[in-house]
Each structure stands twice: as structure tokens, then as C-alpha cells.
Amino acid sequence: MYIAVCDDQAQELENLIDLLHIWQEEHNTTLRYKTFRNATELLNTAEKEHFTLYLLDVMMPGMDGMAAAR
Numbered sequence: 001m002y003i004a005v006c007d008d009q010a011q012e013l014e015n016l017i018d019l020l021h022i023w024q025e026e027h028n029t030t031l032r033y034k035t036f037r038n039a040t041e042l043l044n045t046a047e048k049e050h051f052t053l054y055l056l057d058v059m060m061p062g063m064d065g066m067a068a069a070r
Helices: 010-026 039-046 065-069
Strands: 002-006 032-036 053-056
Touching: 002 010, 002 039, 010 032, 032 039, 039 053, 039 065, 053 065
Parallel strands: 002 032, 002 053
Antiparallel strands: none
16 A cells, blocks of 8 residues: 655654554554655645555645645
């Protein structure tokens, strides 16, 4: 599974990554992920790479997670 994780707050991004590591260990599997600090950066990367899951912050300056999902 290849996951795009997007949050504008560094601490929240770290928390999400920590949760992914815990899930990975509990399920004895390997996850790949890439982090983003804004939705525009994520969408530019998504044009070139295929993610199987998107974890998006709903409230971000500029483009929020809801707009990015659309």
C-alpha cells in the first residue's frame, strides 16, 4: 500500500506517521508513504505517482483536503 499523507501542521503529520508505523507493526506488513505539507504539492506528485490511499487534512490554508479530494 502506498499512502499520501497531507497535513499543514508538522506535529499532526508526525502523529499520523507514528500511527502508520504502529499499524504496520501490528499487522506485520510493509507500508510505503509520502508526506506533504500542502494539497497543491500532493496533487502535483499524484499526477506522476499512484497512491492507493490519501490521508488529507480537511482544514488547510489555500486548498483544503476536501477540495483536493474532489
